[in-house]
Amino acid sequence: MSDKEPLFSAKNRKLLKNPLGSDNPITVQVLGICSALAVTAKLEPAVVMSLSVMAVLALANVIISLIRNTIPSRIRIIVQLVIVAALVIVVDQILKAFAYEVSKQLSVFVGLIITNCIIMGRLEAFALGNRPWPAFLDGIGNAAGYGLILIIIAFFRELLGSGSIYGFKVIPQAFYDMGYQNNGLMILPPMALITVGIIIWVQRSRDKSLIESN
Amino acid sequence: MNTQSNTYTFLYASVMVVIVAAVLSFAALQLKPRQTRNIEIEKKQDILKAVNVASTPENAEELYSKYIVKALIVNSEGTVTSDDKNKTFGVNLKIENSKKNVVERKLPVFVFEKEGVGEKMIIPILGKGMWGPIWGFISLEPDGKTIYGATFGNKGETPGLGAEISKSEFQEPFTGKQIFDEAGKFTSLAMVKGGAADGNPHEFDAVSGGTVTSKGLEAMLQDNLSSYEKFLKSSK
Numbered sequence: 001m002s003d004k005e006p007l008f009s010a011k012n013r014k015l016l017k018n019p020l021g022s023d024n025p026i027t028v029q030v031l032g033i034c035s036a037l038a039v040t041a042k043l044e045p046a047v048v049m050s051l052s053v054m055a056v057l058a059l060a061n062v063i064i065s066l067i068r069n070t071i072p073s074r075i076r077i078i079v080q081l082v083i084v085a086a087l088v089i090v091v092d093q094i095l096k097a098f099a100y101e102v103s104k105q106l107s108v109f110v111g112l113i114i115t116n117c118i119i120m121g122r123l124e125a126f127a128l129g130n131r132p133w134p135a136f137l138d139g140i141g142n143a144a145g146y147g148l149i150l151i152i153i154a155f156f157r158e159l160l161g162s163g164s165i166y167g168f169k170v171i172p173q174a175f176y177d178m179g180y181q182n183n184g185l186m187i188l189p190p191m192a193l194i195t196v197g198i199i200i201w202v203q204r205s206r207d208k209s210l211i212e213s214n
Numbered sequence: 215m216n217t218q219s220n221t222y223t224f225l226y227a228s229v230m231v232v233i234v235a236a237v238l239s240f241a242a243l244q245l246k247p248r249q250t251r252n253i254e255i256e257k258k259q260d261i262l263k264a265v266n267v268a269s270t271p272e273n274a275e276e277l278y279s280k281y282i283v284k285a286l287i288v289n290s291e292g293t294v295t296s297d298d299k300n301k302t303f304g305v306n307l308k309i310e311n312s313k314k315n316v317v318e319r320k321l322p323v324f325v326f327e328k329e330g331v332g333e334k335m336i337i338p339i340l341g342k343g344m345w346g347p348i349w350g351f352i353s354l355e356p357d358g359k360t361i362y363g364a365t366f367g368n369k370g371e372t373p374g375l376g377a378e379i380s381k382s383e384f385q386e387p388f389t390g391k392q393i394f395d396e397a398g399k400f401t402s403l404a405m406v407k408g409g410a411a412d413g414n415p416h417e418f419d420a421v422s423g424g425t426v427t428s429k430g431l432e433a434m435l436q437d438n439l440s441s442y443e444k445f446l447k448s449s450k
Contacts, residue, residue, distance in 0.1 A: 041372075041373045041374045042373055042374065045373065069217075070217065070226070071217070071226070072217050072218060072222055072223040072226050073217070073218065074218070074223060075223055075226070075227055078227070079226075079227075079230060082230060082231070082234055083234075086234045086237065086238055089238055089241075090237070090238065090241050093241050093242060093245050093249070094241075094245065096245070096249045096252065097245040097248035097249050097252065098248070100249075100252040100256065100271070101271075161374065162374060184422070184423060187373075187374040187375065187423070188423075
């Protein structure tokens with residue numbers, strides 16, 4: 001790889017684009033399911049979670065990529081964990097000081113970012129072997145792919161479970177008067193898993209290349 | 215350099231830990247004052263919310279010093295032990311509630327006064343929900359038994375279930391409830407699944423799917439308000 005490679009070469013664009021579709025961390029790699037179930041009852045925490053994961057993943061990818069040649073391979077997982085945990089704490093502290101309202105939304109989920117398998121997965125699979133700039137794009141791309149699925153799930157769960165979108169009531173009162181009820185099951189985690197399953201199903205039936213050939 | 219040797223690995227780990235610790239403590243120290251201030255402002259907003267005064271983080275301090283005219287510390291015997299506003303604001307309920315001997319607990323009371331609304335007493339409460347602490351502020355009419363307003367917060371209750379206690383739809387029905395019965399006996403409020411009977415002033419609706427949180431809220435009201443019994447009776 002030469003230094004003259006354009007910032008957004010075809011290869012780098014792929015790093016951003018693939019995780020959104022054919023290499024999606026949730027629906028194809030099946031990582032990060034736990035947080036996808038936990039934070040998607042409403043759209044707002046899902047969006048905040050996606051943005052925080054994006055910040056942490058992009059930064060952690062860059063830092064690991066910068067020091068990749070110095071890390072002793074026997075303790076590399078520990079090094080990755082320490083860096084991810086430190087970043088998450090710093091992000092949380094900064095939010096608490098400068099965006100207190102957002103931090104109240106987020107504080108519950110901060111622990112989940114540290115344990116998010118996507119972060120460890122990308123550090124291990126990509127950042128350890130690539131330069132900082134592609135690692136940064138890879139982080140942004142994967143976090144976006146993760147966020148996309150989170151937002152799709154949260155959209156349906158909030159719409160059907162609470163009758164609102166991003167906190168705004170969208171199902172008119174007349175529906176309720178006619179006997180329509182919010183589906184409380186949608187708020188519970190099992191329905192999130194089923195929604196993930198449906199998304200995977202839809203994606204696989206549209207993109208045959210994802211189906212294993214045995 | 216051989217990055218596989220034991221010496222290198224140990225050195226690497228030690229240096230990394232020191233650097234990360236330094237960065238984190240620096241960040242924590244630098245941000246601490248702002249965080250403390252945010253928490254104080256939030257508490258003032260919560261106190262004002264219990265008497266239905268809407269505030270923003272920017273004007274909370276101004277409104278607080280304008281409307282909260284007095285802040286007392288009382289004990290469970292009903293005696294006022296302090297009327298220092300700052301001292302009352304700084305009372306840590308977690309420490310107070312853990313004191314075994316109820317008489318030793320410092321019980322804060324914030325007195326609110328606004329033209330057209332009159333005088334109200336605001337009592338802070340703290341308890342346990344399903345996943346973590348829940349807290350709130352209850353404002354009472356000067357008669358000491360009728361609830362004027364209530365606000366509840368939670369640290370980590372399930373969104374859509376237990377966390378609903380922090381919504382105004384849950385808090386509004388508390389207005390008008392009674393914490394003493396007709397005979398003047400302290401009764402607190404009982405949680406009722408499936409909705410409180412219409413017009414029963416001693417019950418509140420449980421959150422469906424949030425039974426543990428609702429029970430925690432019931433216990434929180436009972437535990438915290440009961441120590442104020444004598445003070446509230448004497449204020450009539």
